[in-house]
Amino acid sequence: MSANLSGVRHTRGFDIVKPLSITVMIAVMLPLVLLPLASIFIFGTANGLESFWHALTAPEAIFALKLSIVTSFWATVFNVVFGLFAAYVLSKYNFWGRNALIVTISLPTAIPTAVAGFALLLLWGPYGTLSRVLGEENVPEIMFTAWAIILANIFVTFPLAFGVIKPVFDTMNTSLEEASATMGATRLQTFWHVTLPSLRGALLGGALLTFARAVGEFGSTILVSGNLASRTQTAPLYIFAKFNEGQVEAANAIAIVLALLSFAIFSILFFARDYLETD
């Protein structure tokens, strides 16, 4: 395969272009990606594993990690369930304004996350739109709570899940569902036995993308959460706060955990999706 991909070869025997191009590629990637990542691990463990462990198990750090994971988890659950529903409705039924709706749903991908957080504040915040319309006392105080973090996560990540699930619906052969119906299945049975299995890969992909993005979300979270240590401080906010306080080691410990988490998620995406999409 790779021999075919290398195309026409103009030289016989040893081809200097191959090792040269590989070297150039690695040389560029090294300072851009590989070295920064390596530095996190080198620095984080420079004072020994014990001090790394100490930094990691600080109560504030543990709280921040937990908060990130819990809020990301609920955003993921929402995105998968409602993303599936939205994709189903939007590819199955044609109605006036459908395309406008699809564009709007996908829009947050292109919006800076700080703007997203700001937008949420302007809606839910104490002087926000909802308060003006309904009266301040009738609007639940969700800004600067974990709910706000979940809302921000959903706002930012929903297009990711939706964007993965929708194309699978669009390209799905409608005769599969028709075949199922002629064989005696109700709509629910068809959805459960025929439609859903074809979506397994997309659902897992959507879930992992959402989770990975939500766990690392910074821009919108810092605006809506209030960034209160041990109350509304997520892991990325913790890293930022500790770094500002000069506690590089504390920041670094959490950075290692987040980096490893990303590696893990990315590996699952890479290997499990291949497995899930095998027909």
Place this chain on the structure above:
Amino acid sequence: MLESLANESAAVSIRDVSKKFGTTTVLDDINFDVAQDEIVVLLGASGSGKTTILRIISGLEMPGTGRVMLHGKDVTNLPARLRGTGVIFQSYALFPKMNVEQNIAYGLKLRRRSKSEIRKTIDRLVGMVHLEDHRKKYPSQLSGGQQQRVAIARALAYEPEVLLFDEPFGALDAQIRASLRREIRKLLKEIKVPSIFITHDQEEALELGDRIAVLNSGRIEQIATPYEVYTNPATEYVATFLGSANIIEGVIRGRTFQSEEISLEIPSDYDFRDGQPAKLVIRPEDIFLRRPENLMQNYQQLTEGVVEETSFVGAFERVGVRLPTHDGQRLIATRPKTETAAFQLYAGQRVTVGVVRFRILPDLTRLPLHANRAV
């Protein structure tokens, strides 16, 4: 197409079915029956409405008017899942995340059959369609022909009222197509399941069908055995769509068909008015060409013409003959190899044109003379 009462013994009865999409009439007063062990082929060009008929029988589409009956039971208002038809889709529509066995078992599981019964049915069907070695494979691991056999086994599993094949061979290459349709016809004849095929391929229709219904713009132009449809086409459309035909326009005069210097005696089973416009339909293989001085024996002499070109097309030779009359209309004749060897033809040669068999159809349009078509 007159009876509006359901035929009690028929497996499928379609009565007065019409269908419009918006203002376009897709089906116009469709009536036909399929007997219990019969294969009926709906033959038509794309847009003739044949797929819509299939979808109406299976319940995937509602008829505008008319009724659908399966084994004497009116199912017109039943949803697809309660009709029990077996549809073999053009794309096969096998469930990609289920293996061969799971695909076959699906209809039975929906009917809550016991595990042992499902197992027995799978064993029997997998053997019947020769997929013993592929039971655990997924659709994407099977060839087109194998996928289609799975689709058939999957539909047969729940003992369907009727099998409906939607252009089942369209996605396969020519050689597999021919062998597979013979195999499927043999299978269907063995298990005696009423079947409806739709196709636009005349060869497929002739080979598969016990009867062929030729559809044109949402109407059935003729429904009869392949032999009958081919030799006695009811309309010009049937004559030219199923096989090729030379058409010569003329007029009935007494007991003869007249067209310029052509004069043919009409067989006694025709009933025409004197002076009625008519069309003479002749299959290319029913035309015989002789040297002008040779007497025509066993044939009716038609006219004289000049050979324009000959071309060799495998099993036979095709000859284009220009008539000096009829605005130089061209007739197409085909000759078997034995005859090409005995009597060679070349361009420019004068020949006598004779016919062994022909058909005369009333001409309801009376359009100006036009060239013979679709040869």
